[in-house]
Amino acid sequence: MRVTTPAFVLRRVRWSESSLILTLYSLDFGRISGMAKGALRPKSKFYGQLEMLSLTELSLSRKEGREIDTVTGAGTVKSHQKLRTDPLAYAHACLFSEWMMGMVWGSEPSQPVFHLVDNTLDALEESGSGWPVLCAAVERLLRLSGLAMQLDRCSSCRREEVEGPERVGWRPGLGGVVCPDCLSEGGTVPRGLVGFLRRARQTPLDRISRTRLWPGGFRQCHDLLREFAENHLGTALKLNSLKVLEDLENA
Numbered sequence: 001m002r003v004t005t006p007a008f009v010l011r012r013v014r015w016s017e018s019s020l021i022l023t024l025y026s027l028d029f030g031r032i033s034g035m036a037k038g039a040l041r042p043k044s045k046f047y048g049q050l051e052m053l054s055l056t057e058l059s060l061s062r063k064e065g066r067e068i069d070t071v072t073g074a075g076t077v078k079s080h081q082k083l084r085t086d087p088l089a090y091a092h093a094c095l096f097s098e099w100m101m102g103m104v105w106g107s108e109p110s111q112p113v114f115h116l117v118d119n120t121l122d123a124l125e126e127s128g129s130g131w132p133v134l135c136a137a138v139e140r141l142l143r144l145s146g147l148a149m150q151l152d153r154c155s156s157c158r159r160e161e162v163e164g165p166e167r168v169g170w171r172p173g174l175g176g177v178v179c180p181d182c183l184s185e186g187g188t189v190p191r192g193l194v195g196f197l198r199r200a201r202q203t204p205l206d207r208i209s210r211t212r213l214w215p216g217g218f219r220q221c222h223d224l225l226r227e228f229a230e231n232h233l234g235t236a237l238k239l240n241s242l243k244v245l246e247d248l249e250n251a
């Protein structure tokens with residue numbers, strides 16, 4: 001079956017001298033894998049059309065029961081050139097890609113997830129500060145994956161008053177924030193993190209980049225999101241770009 005669909009390139013793995021296996025998030029088929037034969041040859045029709053994080057209009061040959069589709073055509077719609085040439089923005093975008101690969105399985109298409117990828121990459125490309133955009137985007141991804149965090153009332157007794165003066169009870173296994181009475185086991189998180197996540201839900205991604213937290217605050221927020229996701233997925237996420245980001249930030 002020959003099909004076309006817009007798709008984002010989330011990962012490129014070199015398969016042979018000249019071929020690539022791509023992990024893509026497509027509008028019409030959700031997450032898919034595609035083999036692009038000869039893509040690394042300068043004279044290939046794919047050359048420059050399947051760059052990391054680009055949005056491409058993809059033509060595919062799909063066969064029932066086959067895990068990897070064959071890419072038969074590609075034309076860049078958004079190259080995200082600026083994203084790929086700014087090391088910090090690129091590392092944030094790659095980290096988001098890794099979140100996508102950890103959270104999105106199967107080939108169920110989802111327009112909201114597709115638009116989330118689009119908005120996130122645009123916002124990371126345009127904003128000078130990647131962390132708030134990344135954290136807000138991951139919070140959205142969790143919700144779209146059915147893992148919404150409870151941020152407004154106690155996850156256990158449903159009471160609405162959860163805030164301490166500086167810290168808020170947090171039990172990821174129960175779903176999110178808890179009131180002081182339900183905190184018997186579990187830890188607390190800074191109030192500012194819960195406040196940021198609440199605000200992030202109401203704010204478009206291109207505006208959240210102006211938000212500020214204390215030094216290291218967004219990194220704490222990312223750890224919180226990761227712990228929450230891993231708790232509910234029952235498995236560890238592979239987020240290799242985090243190390244790259246740390247090295248860049250400490251350079």
Ligand SMILES: [Zn+2]
Nearest residue numbers: 154157179182
């Ligand atoms: Zn409670």
